[in-house]
Amino acid sequence: MNWVLVPQQIATGILNGGIIALISLGVVLIFKSSEIFNFAHGHLLMLGAYVTWWFAGGNQDGTEVFNLPLIPAFLIAVLVAIVVGLLIERFALRPMTGQPLLSIVLMTLGLALFIEGVVSLVFGVQPSAVFPSPFSPSAVFRVPFPGAMGGFIILKKTLVLSFGAAMLASIAFALFFNFTKTGLAMRATSEDHELARSVGLNVPRIFGLSWAIAGVIATVGGILLAMLTGASLNLSTVVLVAFPAILLGGLDSFLGAIVGGITVGLVQALVQASSNIEVRNSAEIAPYVVLLIVLVIRPEGLFGQKRIERI
Amino acid sequence: MLTINNIEVIYNDVILVLRGVSIKVGEGQIVALLGANGAGKTTTLKAISGLLHAEEGKVTRGSIDFENEQIDKLTPDQIVARGIVQVLEGRRLFRHLSVEENLLTGALTRKDRNAIINRDLEQIYHYFPILKTLRKRTSGYLSGGEQQMLVIGRGLMSRPRLMMLDEPSIGLAPMLVQEIFEIIRKINQETGLPILLVEQNARIALDVAHYAYVMETGRVVLDGTPAQLAQNEDIKEFYLGMTQVGERKSYRDVKHYKRRKRWLG
Structure with missing residues (x-):
């Protein structure tokens, strides 16, 4: 272990975990309301980032159609995400009602490819390093911390912003699901679609609503991520990091998504503080190793709902 | 208030499950729907509540009217909003x-x-x-x-104006069944809520109901007040387990070929 790096890596890990948590939240939301694991979430995220990028002037190389400041571009992207979410529910998922769950999950996989195709047709396949951001990617906070390298912990402002956004979003969701009527309707629908219909819930509308919200979270996540890395088709692969976070926390728990996200962020960062190069290079696998251990002990994840069995 | 007029229900475009069912539920009544497994009782309820659509089932003929409005084309949430609620079989919660x-x-x-x-x-x-x-x-x-x-x-809790109960007695101890039916009767008497009750336990259903229908293989074969039905030889034999003299029957005496149902199945 390279101890002088540890304080810095812990801080970076927690902040990175915030973004992972935000992405996990969107997947958990869809799963909670419809028991569908959404493989297209990463692509929704990429779409959101690209739409913002395009409305904010794209590459700034004279080919731009719009040249809006970041906030209006973000708001337009949110609207687009809501519409896309509703369209997905209406035209991709509603016709699948009553089909086996696996077919519906495969449908989300198909959606992922479809979105990737549309994005590369409309915005091109060339990654763009330029992405509008309220701070420059190198803007940082320096927090004095004895024992860290140079006596400071360095926090990227973009990371701090995304961590804050993730925490806010998760608190908002927890309140929404536990204390509002729509939240109760969503929790009920996730358990039993037919029963939800029989008590008079409009199940398609609830699905539509959850897809719209998931689209919005994906867009927020996409923008925060693109501020760090620029817009590219590869943004969608970030869900590969989110998967262990989601499963670790329990597929149907918002708290789990947050804890899982931060755990994954921390594990990845700490592995990189190792003095052994082999260990450092395993940063991408390390979260899956942790996931494996957790699932052996708690198959429903850290905060997942236990299956109720009456004998 | 609820009138089912000669409906026909087809699953998956090929399987004919209801072949002309007509049922009436009046204000403040408990109406029982009796019959063996697969007779079409639950399908009748689902046709009313609109839940058939999610199972590839369709009402292809006839009509369902609730308070002078045709409801067989509405979605389940619209039907609940009209005041009809179905309590599904098997205590689903x-x-x-x-x-x-x-x-x-x-x-x-x-x-x-x-x-x-x-x-x-x-x-x-x-x-x-x-x-x-x-x-x-x-x-x-x-x-x-x-x-x-x-x-x-x-x-x-949905403040229904018609409640449909699907086999509330299933898998419960006799004492509990008694208790639950007492409460159903009490709710009906105190609030005047009409109840359409599907049951296999004919004895207790006839005890609380004001009117009853007997279904077999997708059609109504018999209907009447509980008193009338209880007098019917076939009901006694096949639903209440009595011999013609009115005594409880022992398994030893049962000869299934001795007596045939008189209605056409």
């Missing part, structure tokens, strides 16, 4: 939600203010006092009888 949350899901479609909904909640606890003591419990861990009370309570 949202198992991870607490008892009180389960009851509240019944009221989600209502636009009433919280105070009114809380008053209705108290009303449910008045009929089922045990639910009040269990209100914070995860509903999946309740006993069978408690779960049956909970699903009936959830049905009531």
